[in-house]
Amino acid sequence: MDRNSYLLLPTLQTETQTQDENDISVWRFRGSDNATKASSVTMRVICFKLFAECSPDVGKVLLPLAHGDPSVYPCYRTSIHAEDAIVDVIRSGKGNSYGPAAGILPARQAVADYVNRDLTNKVKANDVLITVGCNQGIEVVLQSLARPNANILLPRPSFPHYEARALFSGLEVRKFDLLPEKEWEIDIPGIEAISDENTVAMVVINPNNPCGNVYSYDHLKKVAETARKLGIMVITDEVYCETIFGDKQFVPMGTFSSIAPIITLGGISKGWVVPGWRIGWIAMNDPKGIFKSTGMIQSIQQNLDIVPDATTIVQAALPEILGKANKETFAKKNSMLKQNLELVCDRLKDIPCLVCKKKPDSCTYLLTKLELSLLEDIEDDMDFCMKLAKEENLVLLPGVALGMENWVRITIGVEAQMLEDALERLNGFYKRHLKKTEFSFAALKLSSDNGKM
Numbered sequence: 497m498d499r500n501s502y503l504l505l506p507t508l509q510t511e512t513q514t515q516d517e518n519d520i521s522v523w524r525f526r527g528s529d530n531a532t533k534a535s536s537v538t539m540r541v542i543c544f545k546l547f548a549e550c551s552p553d554v555g556k557v558l559l560p561l562a563h564g565d566p567s568v569y570p571c572y573r574t575s576i577h578a579e580d581a582i583v584d585v586i587r588s589g590k591g592n593s594y595g596p597a598a599g600i601l602p603a604r605q606a607v608a609d610y611v612n613r614d615l616t617n618k619v620k621a622n623d624v625l626i627t628v629g630c631n632q633g634i635e636v637v638l639q640s641l642a643r644p645n646a647n648i649l650l651p652r653p654s655f656p657h658y659e660a661r662a663l664f665s666g667l668e669v670r671k672f673d674l675l676p677e678k679e680w681e682i683d684i685p686g687i688e689a690i691s692d693e694n695t696v697a698m699v700v701i702n703p704n705n706p707c708g709n710v711y712s713y714d715h716l717k718k719v720a721e722t723a724r725k726l727g728i729m730v731i732t733d734e735v736y737c738e739t740i741f742g743d744k745q746f747v748p749m750g751t752f753s754s755i756a757p758i759i760t761l762g763g764i765s766k767g768w769v770v771p772g773w774r775i776g777w778i779a780m781n782d783p784k785g786i787f788k789s790t791g792m793i794q795s796i797q798q799n800l801d802i803v804p805d806a807t808t809i810v811q812a813a814l815p816e817i818l819g820k821a822n823k824e825t826f827a828k829k830n831s832m833l834k835q836n837l838e839l840v841c842d843r844l845k846d847i848p849c850l851v852c853k854k855k856p857d858s859c860t861y862l863l864t865k866l867e868l869s870l871l872e873d874i875e876d877d878m879d880f881c882m883k884l885a886k887e888e889n890l891v892l893l894p895g896v897a898l899g900m901e902n903w904v905r906i907t908i909g910v911e912a913q914m915l916e917d918a919l920e921r922l923n924g925f926y927k928r929h930l931k932k933t934e935f936s937f938a939a940l941k942l943s944s945d946n947g948k949m
């Protein structure tokens with residue numbers, strides 16, 4: 497991991513409000529504060545704070561398990577086939593030009609063919625737009641929906657980029673809950689309760705980052721019916737659809753496009769473990785042509801006209817990359833993730849302050865409930881993660897970064913040995929901060945009798 501640490505560790509500090517002597521009254525320009533609100537809800541700010549707590553004095557290597565990018569670890573390297581596809585494009589000289597704003601046609605056709613494998617209401621190449629990663633799809637769609645007073649419904653917990661971009665676009669954010677006791681299903685009555693005549697869309701992340709669940713056919717159908725009733729579109733983020741290691745069957749939201757219009761966001765970043773290639777897509781599942789009548793397609797295309805294009809090299813390789821993908825392509829990665837998950841869940845049995853309520857079926861995270869009542873001097877999830885960083889050089893993500901106070905997220909998309917080390921440190925940390933009651937002494941004694949201390 498040392499080799500690639502420059503990719504994972506922050507090099508840029510955000511809080512550099514240093515005193516300076518300049519008299520700025522003579523200058524007419526100022527930094528815009530437009531992004532301040534938006535950036536305050538991103539994970540980066542919290543991760544910087546946690547990294548700042550870590551120090552070489554601890555004498556242990558820093559374990560960054562707050563955010564995840566498996567691609568920095570050699571064991572998750574993408575297939576030679578995908579790499580060859582890129583090399584071939586470069587050697588052919590066919591990736592050197594600007595492409596159209598919507599993406600080059602072969603790439604759009606390749607995405608249409610790929611998503612159509614699982615759909616009855618097929619999409620055409622024309623319904624697909626290529627973006628700079630899935631994130632640009634989020635940006636462009638939210639920007640296209642923004643108008644005065646409009647609001648959007650986002651899940652809690654969520655992938656923070658949605659809220660950041662909604663705020664930046666001037667869209668009001670309203671949150672509905674994902675229910676831990678119901679395997680993270682969407683609180684459907686809650687959606688109806690928070691929506692009104694200015695609600696324009698709701699976001700479904702499936703497979704779900706950060707909860708790791710995969711929604712059932714019946715549940716997604718209910719979501720579509722609710723969207724229909726409210727007159728809103730469903731934006732579904734399926735960037736993790738090739739990262740499923742449990743037995744749940746993935747059902748694309750586009751299956752229900754005859755009930756309500758669906759925008760599917762996807763990409764190769766997570767499935768193929770190549771987030772640095774920056775390719776994603778927007779697919780419009782809309783057999784009734786509602787996006788056209790409402791001007792949505794036009795708005796999205798106009799937005800794409802004025803943002804950077806996805807790199808032509810990777811677009812040109814997309815037919816080869818997507819066309820040849822099958823279960824085998826993702827099998828090794830998914831089985832490593834499954835093994836890592838089992839490892840963590842097994843070790844957590846001895847660390848009852850972090851409880852896994854439901855083993856994830858997908859994605860690269862484990863979301864655990866923090867049992868504060870077992871701990872002596874920990875205030876909340878942020879305090880837990882700050883002290884853990886300071887004492888153990890171990891960085892986990894406090895749930896508050898995702899809108900879930902007193903939960904903690906552990907990345908499992910790393911090398912197994914890192915998880916072994918991390919869980920050992922967590923165990924020591926837990927024992928040091930355990931509330932000293934007769935019961936806990938008895939429990940500790942029991943575990944040491946079992947040779948686990």
Ligand SMILES: *Cc1c(COP(=O)(O)O)cnc(C)c1O
Nearest residue numbers: 629630631655705763765771776
């Ligand atoms: C990682 C991620 C993205 C961003 O994907 P890129 O292709 O890297 O831009 C979007 N949505 C979710 C839910 C993600 O986890």
